[in-house]
Amino acid sequence: MLPYYNMRKNNTCDSVFLESFIWKEFYNVRYAIWEEKALLWLMEYNGKCFSAMPLCKEEDLPGAFQAIQKYFNEELGYPLVINLADEYAVKYLDLPKDKYFVKEQEDSRDYLYLGESLRKLSGKKLHKKKNRLNLFLRQYEGRFEYRTLGCDDKDDMWKFLDRWRIQKGEDQEEHLDYEVRGIHDILRNCCELNIHMGGIYVDGRLEAFSVGSYNKIEDMAVIHIEKANPEIPGLYQAINQMFLLHEFPDVQWVNREDDMGLEGLRKAKMSYNPADFARKYLVEQLLDGQKSYKWAEEIENTASENLPEYLPQEEKKETIPLWKACFPEDTDRYLDYYYQEKTKDNRILVKKEDGKIISMLHRNPYKVHVGEKLWDVDYIVAVATKESRRGKGYMREVLTKALRDMNLEGRPFTFLMPAAEAIYRPFDFRFIWKKPLLSLKKEAGEEIEIIPVSESEEDCKRAAEFMEKWLAEHSQVYTCRDEAYVRRIRKELGSEDGELYFLRGNQGEDLGLQGLTGKEKKDQAFLYAKEGCYEEREGKTGIMARITALRVFLTAFSLKISGNLILDLEVEDKLIPENEGRYLWILDEQGSSLEIFQDQQELQAAQRTWTLKADITEIASWLFGHENLKDLWPDMPEEMKNELEKIRTVQGIWLDEIV
Numbered sequence: 001m002l003p004y005y006n007m008r009k010n011n012t013c014d015s016v017f018l019e020s021f022i023w024k025e026f027y028n029v030r031y032a033i034w035e036e037k038a039l040l041w042l043m044e045y046n047g048k049c050f051s052a053m054p055l056c057k058e059e060d061l062p063g064a065f066q067a068i069q070k071y072f073n074e075e076l077g078y079p080l081v082i083n084l085a086d087e088y089a090v091k092y093l094d095l096p097k098d099k100y101f102v103k104e105q106e107d108s109r110d111y112l113y114l115g116e117s118l119r120k121l122s123g124k125k126l127h128k129k130k131n132r133l134n135l136f137l138r139q140y141e142g143r144f145e146y147r148t149l150g151c152d153d154k155d156d157m158w159k160f161l162d163r164w165r166i167q168k169g170e171d172q173e174e175h176l177d178y179e180v181r182g183i184h185d186i187l188r189n190c191c192e193l194n195i196h197m198g199g200i201y202v203d204g205r206l207e208a209f210s211v212g213s214y215n216k217i218e219d220m221a222v223i224h225i226e227k228a229n230p231e232i233p234g235l236y237q238a239i240n241q242m243f244l245l246h247e248f249p250d251v252q253w254v255n256r257e258d259d260m261g262l263e264g265l266r267k268a269k270m271s272y273n274p275a276d277f278a279r280k281y282l283v284e285q286l287l288d289g290q291k292s293y294k295w296a297e298e299i300e301n302t303a304s305e306n307l308p309e310y311l312p313q314e315e316k317k318e319t320i321p322l323w324k325a326c327f328p329e330d331t332d333r334y335l336d337y338y339y340q341e342k343t344k345d346n347r348i349l350v351k352k353e354d355g356k357i358i359s360m361l362h363r364n365p366y367k368v369h370v371g372e373k374l375w376d377v378d379y380i381v382a383v384a385t386k387e388s389r390r391g392k393g394y395m396r397e398v399l400t401k402a403l404r405d406m407n408l409e410g411r412p413f414t415f416l417m418p419a420a421e422a423i424y425r426p427f428d429f430r431f432i433w434k435k436p437l438l439s440l441k442k443e444a445g446e447e448i449e450i451i452p453v454s455e456s457e458e459d460c461k462r463a464a465e466f467m468e469k470w471l472a473e474h475s476q477v478y479t480c481r482d483e484a485y486v487r488r489i490r491k492e493l494g495s496e497d498g499e500l501y502f503l504r505g506n507q508g509e510d511l512g513l514q515g516l517t518g519k520e521k522k523d524q525a526f527l528y529a530k531e532g533c534y535e536e537r538e539g540k541t542g543i544m545a546r547i548t549a550l551r552v553f554l555t556a557f558s559l560k561i562s563g564n565l566i567l568d569l570e571v572e573d574k575l576i577p578e579n580e581g582r583y584l585w586i587l588d589e590q591g592s593s594l595e596i597f598q599d600q601q602e603l604q605a606a607q608r609t610w611t612l613k614a615d616i617t618e619i620a621s622w623l624f625g626h627e628n629l630k631d632l633w634p635d636m637p638e639e640m641k642n643e644l645e646k647i648r649t650v651q652g653i654w655l656d657e658i659v
Contacts, residue, residue, distance in 0.1 A: 022182030107261030136234025337495035
């Protein structure tokens with residue numbers, strides 16, 4: 001592909017390869033080579049196909065344009081739509097007005113600056129920028145360092161991105177999710193990309209970085225990515241200037257891309273006094289002189305009501321009709337509890353069509369113990385799609401976004417109680433636990449006094465401590481119990497005509513806790529009781545889990561014995577590409593760490609390593625203790641199996657949440 005860039009004048013950000021690379025997932029970008037002369041594009045937005053202006057020499061532009069138009073007309077059965085066409089190409093083609101609708105996309109024009117202006121920040125119009133820069137230089141004198149970044153610095157950039165995304169919060173535009181994924185792709189493939197990267201370290205920690213490309217025909221730097229800690233005054237001005245001074249010291253022009261129609265971004269870009277704009281156009285083929293794609297004018301920006309989105313707090317109750325339609329067994333009283341209590345801190349991801357919710361899932365947060373770790377983990381519930389809209393991929397779209405968001409948020413895994421295993425296996429969920437059926441022994445029940453747990457602080461604390469102690473004794477993976485948990489579970493049981501009870505012995509000692517539901521016939525929701533008080537049978541309800549942030553997840557594991565183990569781990573994860581890659585997993589009896597594999601010399605430097613190729617489901621099944629090494633990898637050498645059995649996997653899981 002690279003030879004087709006820089007074949008003709010084009011001062012937009014799309015004139016360099018990296019721009020297409022960053023947004024390849026968002027627009028489902030595909031390409032073809034036409035007669036070894038031009039690069040043709042096929043992209044998709046909201047289920048509709050469109051193209052970009054061919055990349056080729058000027059003299060080949062008319063032929064390439066006709067080739068992509070023929071493909072749209074004859075193969076796809078659509079009129080041709082080209083989004084973000086550069087001004088040079090539009091003027092060169094001079095398309096007849098009776099056959100094409102051409103409109104400037106004003107919100108998509110790129111901001112062009114003189115390189116010398118941004119490097120020096122001289123003049124009255126940039127005086128405020130220079131003041132902000134000087135503020136940073138004074139306050140952090142001797143504490144900061146600019147560095148040219150390379151592939152070896154990927155971990156620092158990944159960690160910074162995790163912090164930066166958390167700082168942005170829930171109200172960020174949806175396109176940022178795709179941008180962050182694009183950045184992760186860049187970092188994984190940086191050795192193969194012709195890019196410039198630089199960052200500013202403050203007190204030894206990366207706090208800002210930028211990524212750019214060079215257009216040699218225009219003598220122009222394209223700044224694709226610029227991120228900084230917003231809590232450090234003047235840092236954005238510093239990375240803006242220092243990146244150009246070090247990586248592009250002589251370029252005439254700097255393209256800082258568009259503002260996406262966002263007023264705040266527009267003001268920020270205008271404040272740097274642009275010298276010009278790289279204008280872009282929508283080109284639509286007319287049929288019988290009429291526009292045929294009403295949606296065409298709406299594809300230019302990345303924000304869309306049809307992308308999955310998280311509902312603000314005040315809109316969460318709009319999902320109740322879909323809940324009732326898909327889960328009719330739930331009573332109004334139960335839904336009142338759920339939408340008053342659980343939605344206080346959960347996140348509801350929805351897909352809309354014509355402004356109406358057609359698909360949803362709920363991310364209910366819990367604190368989960370995994371060995372010595374205590375992590376924020378989401379329990380996925382209420383995965384539902386309107387009956388008339390099923391089979392169209394909406395559930396896949398919503399669930400995929402949720403899983404990838406969890407990765408970006410650093411949440412190590414997620415779990416759910418499946419309506420059917422077959423629904424979630426394609427998303428790499430696997431069973432990790434089957435809930436046992438516990439029941440009080442008849443003889444024990446005759447000696448136990450059943451006392452309701454009250455709302456008092458003393459009762460809630462006492463109940464929480466008993467649950468936490470019991471779970472810690474019986475499992476290594478369980479949700480944290482505290483007073484707030486007990487208060488909420490009391491309300492949850494109450495919404496189903498139930499109650500939480502202490503099980504007391506003859507001496508007033510706590511022997512257990514039992515949750516019951518139902519008005520006339522009481523059903524047991526859960527039971528935690530001391531040994532000898534209950535009997536256990538195999539249950540039917542299972543929990544499936546999915547690793548979402550591999551690099552976080554693996555830190556929970558260590559060796560059973562003293563010593564160390566280095567594992568060359570090659571991971572496949574087709575759904576969450578940020579998990580995929582080759583790593584060095586270094587373990588000892590205290591814990592473990594994961595490093596991105598750099599080169600063969602690292603392996604040679606290690607005294608002894610083993611190579612394990614695994615997909616994300618195999619790692620989950622193994623480390624959650626659900627399947628053993630022999631069943632997962634029957635061809636594994638015995639010596640290697642003996643080494644890997646030194647790794648302390650999970651021994652005991654108890655995830656019995658209802659919602």
